Amino acid sequence: xxxxxxxxxxxxxxxxxxxxxxxxxxxxxxxxxxxxxxxxxxxxxxxxxxxxxxxxxxxxxxxxxxxxxxxxxxxxxxxxxxxxxxxxxxxxxxxxxxxxxxxxxxxxxxxxxxxxxxxxxxxxxxxxxxxxxxxxxxxxxxxxxxxxxxxxxxxxxxxxxxxxxxxxxxxxxxxxxxxxxxxxxxxxxxxxxxxxxxxxxxxxxxxxxxxxxxxxxxxxxxxxxxxxxxxxxxxxxxxxxxxxxxxxxxxxxxxxxxxxxxxxxxxxxxxxxxxxxxxxxxxxxxxxxxxxxxxxxxxxxxxxxxxxxxxxxxxxxxxxxxxxxxxxxxxxxxxxxxxxxxxxxxxxxxxxxxxxxxxxxxxxxxxxxxxxxxxxxxxxxxxxxxxxxxxxxxxxxxxxxxxxxxxxxxxxxxxxxxxxxxxxxxxxxxxxxxxxxxxxxxxxxxxxxxxxxxxxxxxxxxxxxxxxxxxxxxxxxxxxxxxxxxxxxxxx
Numbered sequence: 001x002x003x004x005x006x007x008x009x010x011x012x013x014x015x016x017x018x019x020x021x022x023x024x025x026x027x028x029x030x031x032x033x034x035x036x037x038x039x040x041x042x043x044x045x046x047x048x049x050x051x052x053x054x055x056x057x058x059x060x061x062x063x064x065x066x067x068x069x070x071x072x073x074x075x076x077x078x079x080x081x082x083x084x085x086x087x088x089x090x091x092x093x094x095x096x097x098x099x100x101x102x103x104x105x106x107x108x109x110x111x112x113x114x115x116x117x118x119x120x121x122x123x124x125x126x127x128x129x130x131x132x133x134x135x136x137x138x139x140x141x142x143x144x145x146x147x148x149x150x151x152x153x154x155x156x157x158x159x160x161x162x163x164x165x166x167x168x169x170x171x172x173x174x175x176x177x178x179x180x181x182x183x184x185x186x187x188x189x190x191x192x193x194x195x196x197x198x199x200x201x202x203x204x205x206x207x208x209x210x211x212x213x214x215x216x217x218x219x220x221x222x223x224x225x226x227x228x229x230x231x232x233x234x235x236x237x238x239x240x241x242x243x244x245x246x247x248x249x250x251x252x253x254x255x256x257x258x259x260x261x262x263x264x265x266x267x268x269x270x271x272x273x274x275x276x277x278x279x280x281x282x283x284x285x286x287x288x289x290x291x292x293x294x295x296x297x298x299x300x301x302x303x304x305x306x307x308x309x310x311x312x313x314x315x316x317x318x319x320x321x322x323x324x325x326x327x328x329x330x331x332x333x334x335x336x337x338x339x340x341x342x343x344x345x346x347x348x349x350x351x352x353x354x355x356x357x358x359x360x361x362x363x364x365x366x367x368x369x370x371x372x373x374x375x376x377x378x379x380x381x382x383x384x385x386x387x388x389x390x391x392x393x394x395x396x397x398x399x400x401x402x403x404x405x406x407x408x409x410x411x412x413x414x415x416x417x418x419x420x421x422x423x424x425x426x427x428x429x430x431x432x433x434x435x436x437x438x439x440x441x442x443x444x445x446x447x448x449x450x451x452x453x454x455x456x457x458x459x460x461x462x463x464x465x466x467x468x469x470x471x472x473x474x475x476x477x478x479x480x481x482x483x484x485x486x487x488x489x490x491x492x
Contacts, residue, residue, distance in 0.1 A: 020079040023086040026066040026094045027133060033059030034126035041119025050109070052119040056126050057105040063129075064098025067091045078492055082201055083140040085270065088489035090137040092341055093266050100259055100348050101129045106464035107356060108251035110363065112161065121161055125255070128154035132263035135231075136270065141190040141200040144267065148186065148227055151260055152179040158255070159248040171247025178240040179230060186227025192220035193275065202274040210280050217281045224271065225290075231264030234324065235294040238317050242301075245313040250362060253309060254355035257316040258348045265320070269327045269340055270491060279331040288328040288413075288421045295321025295428045302435045308358055308368045311435055312351070315394060318432060319347055325409040325421060332416030338486035339412040343405030345482060346393070346475050350402055353468035354390040357383050360461060376443040384443050386469040391436040393472050396429050401475035404483075 021028070033056060040052045068091075076087040084090075105122060112121050131151035138144040156179065160172025194200055196216070197208035209217050230237040245253040268287075276283050298318030305311040326340025358368055360383055365372040377384035393402035406429065413422040475482055 020077075022074055023070055023077060023079050024084070025070060026063045026091070026098075027084075027130065027137075029059060029063045029066055030126060030130040030133065033063070034123055034130055037119065037123035037126055041117075041123055044119060046114075046116065046118075049118040050113060052122045053105050053109050053113075056122040057102040059126065060098045060101035060105070060129060062098070064095040064102075067094040067098065076490075076492055078139060082203060083143050084134075084137050085139040085492050086137065087492040089266060089270065089337070089341065089491050090133070092345075092485070092489045093136040093263065094133050096262065096345055096348055097129045097133055097259055100352060101125065101255075103352055103464045103468060104251055104255045104259075106460040107254055107352070107359060108249070109460040110458045111249050111251055111359070117161070121158065124154050124157050128158065128255070129259065132259050135263045136266035138267065138270070139202055139274070141193060141202060141205065144202075144271065145183070145187050145190055145227075148183055148231065148267075151231065151263065152176075152183060155252075155256060155260055158252045159244055161249055161252065165247070167247035168249070169247075171244045175240050175244045182227050182230035182237060185223050189220045189223025189226070192216065192223070196220075202271060205275045206277045209276060210278070214281055217276070221272075221276065221281065221283060224275075225268070228264045228268050228271070229290070232261050232268065232324075233317050233320050234290055235297045235317070235321075238294070238297070238320075241317055242310045242313040245316075246307065246309050250309070250355065250359045250368075253313075254352055254359075257312065257351050257355065261316065261320060262323075262344045262348065265323050265327060265340065265344070268324075269330060269337065272327070273330055273491070284328050284331045284416070284418075287324060288418050291321045291324035291328055292421055292424045293321070294318070294324060295425060299428045299431045299435075302432070305435065306370050308370060308373065308439055311370075311439070312354060312358070315432070315435070316351060318428065319351070319394065321428070322406060322409055322425060323347065325413050325418075325425065328418060328421065329409075329412040329416035332418070333412045335408065335412040335415055337490065338483070339405075339408035341486040341489045342408050342479075342483055345486075346401035346405040346472075349468050349471035349475060350390050350393040350400075353386055353465060353472050354394070356461060356465035356468055357387040357390070360465065363458075363461075370439055370442070373439050374442040375446045377445075378447060383465075386465055387443060388440050389469055389472055391440050393476070395432055395436050399476045401472050401479070404476050404479045408483075408486075 037052050037056050044051060071091045078085050112118050128151060131147050131154060135147035135151055138147055156172055156176045159175050160168050162168045193205045196212050197205040233241045272283055295318045298314045302311050302314035323343055326336050329336030361372055362368050393400035396403045396406040410422045
């Protein structure tokens, strides 16, 4: 009888998994794309590795399209007994990963094209995107830990892709060591949660933690935040970011500044309300303090930077602080989650546009120092227009996407009785004006240095730059549809 019951249970689970496959279509698509990308990289000759780029770029777009299909045709539901949460937040993240991942492939093609491991690079990028989606969809502590580890491993490899670059090797090692330690600390915190709840389900953890002692709850939650905070480059877990961005290939820096960061923030937005319902142990206040520290340190550290990549690294840390305001407001305002979703989309478009211009300048002038941008408007007015628009959007100037995003998170903070945080964010926005204009001003106003021939960006880079810049403007001018999407991107 016992064997018969076990077989019946196994059959029921198999049937349930088959029924749930349509909801997992975007994840399945990214998995197949990643696996086949490795096969293609092995069988194609070095001169034909660019076909892997087309396959991976198309696969990312397909995953985004499948996310839209699931949303419109299937709706939201927890699958695999709640291990994976297919809801508006997860599907929005998947769509964002798909589009931004395809743009990253276009950015990477001029840099890695013709190298001896080009195909493997694209495969690793797909594995990173898949891991980021799983991190944002995790409703279970075990999946959360596995996704963080997989995302870390794939991005470590991408960071050190240029094996002959001493800075790249140093950046990859620092990133690896910091990520490994942070991940291990998070797993230790998750083991506390498992011990308290007797389950890895975050929903079950949320039933057990409010009954535990405050000291245990605070300590274990702090350990979990270490891992996710490192991935989102939150203070004080941000130290890896400037060196990693500066040492990695520029398209990898662009990828790191957007996709893993947003996955970590989405994971925080899911994990904290599930595991600590009703603001257990006052986690929303702690997150608000981290947000204030992150934006303040990021902006202040960006002020003296002469290397534009490091400047953007600290800028992205500051942007993490603004994005975290949406997470801090989740418990006190209905606008917390929509503001996070909208700002995440706006930030992705804006930061990819900024990095695309930096890549174009580096290809022509062989430098990413501030001086290399001087007089850019005289030789490349369209590059300069894109640079100015992206910086103004990061600054929060209307009518660009960044303005609407900051307005949303500021409003959510005030609605959640965190007006002090909104005031800190406004002051930080004023501070950031200096270092953005220190690059944009000479690019627009100064004359071009003599003896520097213009170099075309190339079709892939130009296309990515154009799409990201158009999105930066369009998401601000026509923000209403995106705001409605953000309102509907609810969690289960």
